[in-house]
Amino acid sequence: xxxxxxxxxxxxxxxxxxxxxxxxxxxxxxxxxxxxxxxxxxxxxxxxxxxxxxxxxxxxxxxxxxxxxxxxxxxxxxxxxxxxxxxxxxxxxxxxxxxxxxx
Amino acid sequence: xxxxxxxxxxxxxxxxxxxxxxxxxxxxxxxxxxxxxxxxxxxxxxxxxxxxxxxxxxxxxxxxxxxxxxxxxxxxxxxxxxxxxxxxxxxxxxxxxxxxxxxxxxxxxxxxxxxxxxxxxxxxxxxxxxxxxxxxxxxxxxxxxxxxxxxxxxxxxxxxxxxxxxxxxxxxxxxxxxxxxxxxxxxxxxxxxxxxxxxxxxxxxxxxxxxxxxxxxxxxxxxxxxxxxxxxxxxxxxxxxxxxxxxxxxxxxxxxxxxxxxxxxxxxxxxxxxxxxxxxxxxxxxxxxxxxxxxxxxxxxxxxxxxxxxxxxxxxxxxxxxxxxxxxxxxxxxxxxxxxxxxxxxxxxxxxxxxxxxxxxxxxxxxxxxxxxxxxxxxxxxxxxxxxxxxxxxxxxxxxxxxxxxxxxxxxxxxxxxxxxxxxxxxxxxxxxxxxxxxxxxxxxxxxxxxxx
Numbered sequence: 001x002x003x004x005x006x007x008x009x010x011x012x013x014x015x016x017x018x019x020x021x022x023x024x025x026x027x028x029x030x031x032x033x034x035x036x037x038x039x040x041x042x043x044x045x046x047x048x049x050x051x052x053x054x055x056x057x058x059x060x061x062x063x064x065x066x067x068x069x070x071x072x073x074x075x076x077x078x079x080x081x082x083x084x085x086x087x088x089x090x091x092x093x094x095x096x097x098x099x100x101x102x103x
Numbered sequence: 104x105x106x107x108x109x110x111x112x113x114x115x116x117x118x119x120x121x122x123x124x125x126x127x128x129x130x131x132x133x134x135x136x137x138x139x140x141x142x143x144x145x146x147x148x149x150x151x152x153x154x155x156x157x158x159x160x161x162x163x164x165x166x167x168x169x170x171x172x173x174x175x176x177x178x179x180x181x182x183x184x185x186x187x188x189x190x191x192x193x194x195x196x197x198x199x200x201x202x203x204x205x206x207x208x209x210x211x212x213x214x215x216x217x218x219x220x221x222x223x224x225x226x227x228x229x230x231x232x233x234x235x236x237x238x239x240x241x242x243x244x245x246x247x248x249x250x251x252x253x254x255x256x257x258x259x260x261x262x263x264x265x266x267x268x269x270x271x272x273x274x275x276x277x278x279x280x281x282x283x284x285x286x287x288x289x290x291x292x293x294x295x296x297x298x299x300x301x302x303x304x305x306x307x308x309x310x311x312x313x314x315x316x317x318x319x320x321x322x323x324x325x326x327x328x329x330x331x332x333x334x335x336x337x338x339x340x341x342x343x344x345x346x347x348x349x350x351x352x353x354x355x356x357x358x359x360x361x362x363x364x365x366x367x368x369x370x371x372x373x374x375x376x377x378x379x380x381x382x383x384x385x386x387x388x389x390x391x392x393x394x395x396x397x398x399x400x401x402x403x404x405x406x407x408x409x410x411x412x413x414x415x416x417x418x419x420x421x422x423x424x425x426x427x428x429x430x431x432x433x434x435x436x437x438x439x440x441x442x443x444x445x446x447x448x449x450x451x452x453x454x455x456x457x458x459x460x461x462x463x464x465x466x467x468x469x470x471x472x473x474x475x476x477x478x479x480x481x482x483x484x485x486x487x488x489x490x491x492x493x494x495x496x497x498x499x500x501x502x503x504x505x506x507x508x509x510x511x512x513x514x515x516x517x518x519x520x521x522x523x524x525x526x527x528x529x530x531x532x533x534x535x536x537x538x539x540x541x542x543x544x545x546x547x548x549x550x551x552x553x554x555x556x
Contacts, residue, residue: 071169092172
């Protein structure tokens with residue numbers, strides 16, 4: 001209850017999160033994620049993908065500032081999609097990457 | 104500049120494959136203003152404050168965990184040393200035990216797994232209240248689940264309080280006898296030069312130099328570092344130090360970000376980041392495994408001390424660059440029972456108590472979570488403690504001891520605690536060592552190193 005309140009209080013500026021998909025590439029990953037994001041009123045800002053150490057890695061930057069669901073709910077939807085497509089999907093606020101990889 | 108796929112992947116892999124987490128967020132709570140001459144009043148105030156703040160801590164830690172997708176493994180509370188709160192109260196063991204039970208019940212209600220601070224600063228001498236607290240330890244820690252205790256028995260400035268060291272040997276035997284498998288002894292650590300802002304149990308407490316509240320962070324464990332060492336089998340030790348440094352920089356920054364954010368949500372001061380590498384019982388989350396990945400066949404064999412020194416120095420350099428608020432213990436934890444590699448090394452004979460002690464002279468912070476035969480004399484336990492604390496006193500560093508006399512077990516046996524506490528192989532030690540030395544009591548004077556002004 002209070003968690004969603006915190007989210008709403010700070011909802012004016014952009015809140016960029018990075019969705020990371022790892023696993024085997026297949027048809028329909030982006031389509032599936034795009035459907036989930038649209039359903040939760042989340043704007044997709046950027047998409048990148050690469051093969052690294054035999055992993056397929058896709059990152060998607062999304063803005064959750066106007067999202068109709070909180071992080072826990074979004075994570076649940078992504079977990080379900082991950083199970084259906086046998087992939088790993090994570091979502092994290094981009095500040096963690098900035099803190100770790102930028103001085 | 105947007106974060107690259109490679110950078111994102113590095114962080115995500117740390118979480119998915121190498122136990123990357125925030126090991127602990129520990130809320131320090133001042134209880135001095137709760138003091139009263141009536142124990143009921145004191146207990147009620149303590150209960151109210153801990154439940155209220157503990158619930159908030161859990162709530163905000165959950166929120167931040169979701170936001171960053173990094174697990175916050177432990178949420179804990181550290182309070183003002185309880186001996187201080189006992190000062191105005193009747194000097195009875197039952198009173199001290201009541202406070203321990205109050206802390207236990209409040210932690211349970213707030214869903215906090217461990218609450219630290221049932222302890223005293225007695226490096227130079229003991230007040231009547233300090234003595235009562237120590238006398239109450241066997242009952243207090245065997246009769247509660249979540250309460251952790253500490254005693255600071257020595258410091259570089261004061262020397263070693265051998266009266267308290269001698270007393271504590273008997274306290275430990277009594278505590279071991281009262282709790283199943285001696286598990287009560289896993290909840291108390293004794294120190295030289297104890298830090299006041301250490302977020303790790305069992306030694307955590309909210310020191311008297313601290314503000315009303317402070318939020319302290321323990322960073323991720325050894326899994327991430329071991330992975331980076333394993334991935335660089337061919338680089339020389341200078342380069343290896345550099346590689347470790349860079350990794351620790353990243354995990355410390357994550358710790359600081361998360362700590363600051365929780366502190367801000369709670370509207371309290373952010374305290375420190377403790378950059379200790381703390382093992383867990385999970386496979387791969389072992390400091391011994393890092394040392395072995397560096398090229399030492401088994402921890403405990405020649406080369407271990409040098410490897411550990413290099414490791415921790417690199418950790419400190421990376422951590423100090425990442426955060427202006429490094430504090431707490433910030434050394435290596437090599438608890439025997441909680442580190443699969445340490446257990447293996449004791450069982451196959453490459454690591455003994457003497458070598459474990461040597462490791463503490465460089466950067467380990469003590470003899471932690473090891474078992475000795477249950478028939479070991481109280482004076483021998485005191486002597487192990489005195490040896491270890493003297494390393495801390497003479498080298499201006501923190502050292503601690505958490506030893507479990509395993510009742511009914513002999514050297515070579517094993518005692519299981521379960522869960523986070525793991526299993527401890529029983530280490531070999533002389534049953535009777537130096538009773539005449541310990542029973543002299545008194546104080547080992549502070550060393551000349553203390554005269555620095």
